Each structure stands twice: as structure tokens, then as C-alpha cells.
Amino acid sequence: MAETAAVSLITRAVELDAEGRYDESLTFYQTGIQQLLAASKGITDPNKKIHFRKKVEEYMERAEKLKSYICRIKEAGKFHEQIQIAANATGYGYRRLFGRLLDPMLTSVEVEDPYIRNHHQILNFLRFCEVLVNSEAQVKSITLLTGRDENPTQQREQHSKLEEIAKSLQQRNIALSVKYSSTLHDREIRFNNGWIAKIGRGLDYFKAPAGKFALGQFDLDLRQCHATTVDIFHTQYTKSADSAS
Incomplete structure (x- = not known):
């Protein structure tokens, strides 16, 4: 075996x-x-x-x-890798996609995604945070920039759920800062060890599982994906900017 x-x-x-x-x-x-x-x-x-x-x-x-x-x-600051995720492909959970980027030098992560609003999108963000916590990285801060739902009730639910994630992360000495933008369109994750990931659909590239008790309900590697493109860069600018601040 x-x-x-x-x-x-x-x-x-x-x-x-x-x-x-x-x-x-x-x-x-x-x-x-x-x-x-x-x-x-x-x-x-x-x-x-x-x-x-x-x-x-x-x-x-x-x-x-x-x-x-x-x-x-x-x-040389010229690293660029492009991953094409085909429709219905599996094996692209966050750990498998980002795990190699999460080395011990990583202490801060910035997520820009306008659609961390609905329940399943917030769960995806939580799953991403879990991958960070379970990695070799020494993450101390996570910043999320996202959009707000237009419905006031949905806004309150969004805020409440993200606050709950923040409290849970705080128990592991990780600070989550949530900011909102009404004009945000780009989807990008910046890691302060030099890596940048741009995903066409942001963190929300998974299809719904076939049922509540179907494979992929919890393990995202088993979940089918929507077609999307992932561009991964490494840039010295990130390192120099962090050292200067």
C-alpha cells in the first residue's frame, strides 16, 4: 500500500x-x-x-x-504559476491548494473577496482560517476585506458570524480584522511571506454537495468545483514592504 x-x-x-x-x-x-x-x-x-x-x-x-x-x-520576483480548475474537478481543497505557501515565515494574511456574505461563503472563509491554524505558519493576524449584503438583516447576520470567527481565532492568539467595501471587485489573498494568490471566483469556487450526507460535505478535496483560474505569484515587493513597515 x-x-x-x-x-x-x-x-x-x-x-x-x-x-x-x-x-x-x-x-x-x-x-x-x-x-x-x-x-x-x-x-x-x-x-x-x-x-x-x-x-x-x-x-x-x-x-x-x-x-x-x-x-x-x-x-527575482518573477514567480508565476497558473492553475486551471475545470468544472466538476475535485481535489482542490484549500489545504491542497495553499498548503505549500504556508511556511513558518508566514505571520499575516490579507483576504480581499467581495463575497464573504452568505452563510456558505462565511463557512468557506472559516475553513480557510482552519487551514491557516493547522499549518506550519505562525499566523498572528488575518485581515478580511469584503462587501456587505444590501439587506439589513443579512448584514447583521454577516457581522455576527464573522464576529464569532474572530472570537474563536482570538483564543489562538490570532487577530481577525474585518473591513467592508462597496466598490471591491478583485479577489486576492496576500501572504506576508511573499506569496499572492488570485482566484477568479475567490474562495467560493466549490459546488454544493449532492446532499447533506454526500461525500464532500466536510472534506473540500472531495467537493466538485466550478471552473476557475488560480494565479499564484511570489514577489519581493511584499517582503520589502513588510520589512519597511
Whole structure:
């Protein structure tokens, strides 16, 4: 089973590598290599063991080249990766999409999304916050800029739900600041470790699950998506701006 899982991860790494999605590919290479090494410990056939060792060395060499390349373009402020999410595609939960961006250097996140208003949209924002909390990042502050519903009752419900999220985050020493704009159109997430993610549909790119007890109700990796485009950038400007402030 471990060997099968490792092969699946490496296969996906090679596919992403061929598509030019190098940062995603590197993550799959690293995880796949770890699982290949773990699987190789249980192999007793000498020939198969040699074959495994050669494959691991081959993938490690490719991963190191990708890592070096990514570092160079990040330092040059020219990193850009585009992910096309097809209609009805699965496997694009927030952890899988953003997890590789959430390193220990991350302390602050800014979310601009005009549609964190309805109940399911606020739940999506909560799920995104949960991914931040469960990552290696040391997030201390989250800023949300969104729009208001025109209905006064809906406005109060929106404010109340976001306040509840803020109180919950405060228990983990994370400050949530919510701001409203009536002219906001862009959807962007800025991480103060240099990463920027622009999503055509913002955080609301999931379709409703098939039923209350259907797969995907809680695990967003199993939820079908609307077609959308995700652009991920890395820029030195973010780092320099943060250090100057």
C-alpha cells in the first residue's frame, strides 16, 4: 500500500512538472520521495532494492533542480504559476491548494473577496482560517476585506458570524480584522511571506454537495468545483514592504 501511494504521488509530480507547475510538482516530489524511502525499508529483494534506490536518486536530483529554479525566480520576483480548475474537478481543497505557501515565515494574511456574505461563503472563509491554524505558519493576524449584503438583516447576520470567527481565532492568539467595501471587485489573498494568490471566483469556487450526507460535505478535496483560474505569484515587493513597515 505504501509503495502504491508513493508511486501515485511521484506520478502526479511528473505530470505537474511536465505542465510547468513546478512549485506544486516539487511538493509532490518531496512527499513521494519520503514515502518511497519508507516503502523501500520493507523490500528484501536485492534487485528491487537497487531499482528503488536509483529511482529515489533520480527523483531527488529532479526535485533539487526544481527547488533551485524556484528559489531563483522567487528571488527575482518573477514567480508565476497558473492553475486551471475545470468544472466538476475535485481535489482542490484549500489545504491542497495553499498548503505549500504556508511556511513558518508566514505571520499575516490579507483576504480581499467581495463575497464573504452568505452563510456558505462565511463557512468557506472559516475553513480557510482552519487551514491557516493547522499549518506550519505562525499566523498572528488575518485581515478580511469584503462587501456587505444590501439587506439589513443579512448584514447583521454577516457581522455576527464573522464576529464569532474572530472570537474563536482570538483564543489562538490570532487577530481577525474585518473591513467592508462597496466598490471591491478583485479577489486576492496576500501572504506576508511573499506569496499572492488570485482566484477568479475567490474562495467560493466549490459546488454544493449532492446532499447533506454526500461525500464532500466536510472534506473540500472531495467537493466538485466550478471552473476557475488560480494565479499564484511570489514577489519581493511584499517582503520589502513588510520589512519597511
